[in-house]
Amino acid sequence: MKHLLIIYHTQTGNTEQLARAAYEQALQEEGTETRLHKAFDAKLDDLLWCDGIIICTPENFGYMSGAIKDFFDRTFYPAEPYHLNRPYSLLISAGNDGTGAVRECDRILSGYPMKKVLEPYIAHGEINQEHLEKAGEMGLTMACGLAFGIY
Incomplete structure (x- = not known):
């Protein structure tokens, strides 16, 4: 059984909708256990548990949310000895x-080190059905990729 972790932060609810769409579709893959965590609740143990991760963040002032940055700040150096990849x-x-x-998420994640396996999906404006479908597709693709040993 492979493990997929989805971490998110939201203020308006938009990012949570994307994260939940990814989560719900990832649950369809029986070979992968998926967990959904708010960024402030996620810990190093969650990173050690997972085999893959989806980070969901709003764009704040051209940057990731402070909560996602906080997650990185709390886990980056403690994760270093594990070479998470x-x-x-x-x-x-x-x-x-x-x-x-x-750009900034990629920069930080490369230091863990982690490897980007899918192109990021950027949902512009208010969340609509197309955004939810794309987020769900990402969740299912990650879950299937882990289950089948592609990633």
Whole structure:
């Protein structure tokens, strides 16, 4: 059994909708156990448990949310001895272009080290059905990729 961790932060509810869509679809893959955590609740033990991770963040001032940064701050150095090298992907809820949040998440995640296995999905504006479908597709793709040993 493989383990997928989905971590998110939200203020308006947009990012939570994306995270929950990814989570619900990931649950369809029987070979993967999936957990959904708010960023402030996630810990190093969650990273050690998982075989792959999806980070879901709003774009705040062209950057990731403070809660996601807090998660990285709390886990980065304690994770260092484990050489995690986990596959990851990003879901971004953006009012602008979202590229700043992607760039900075990628930069930090490469230091764990983790490896990006899917292109980030950036949902622009209010969340709609297409955004939810794309987020769900990412969740299912990650879960299946882990279960079948692709990642």
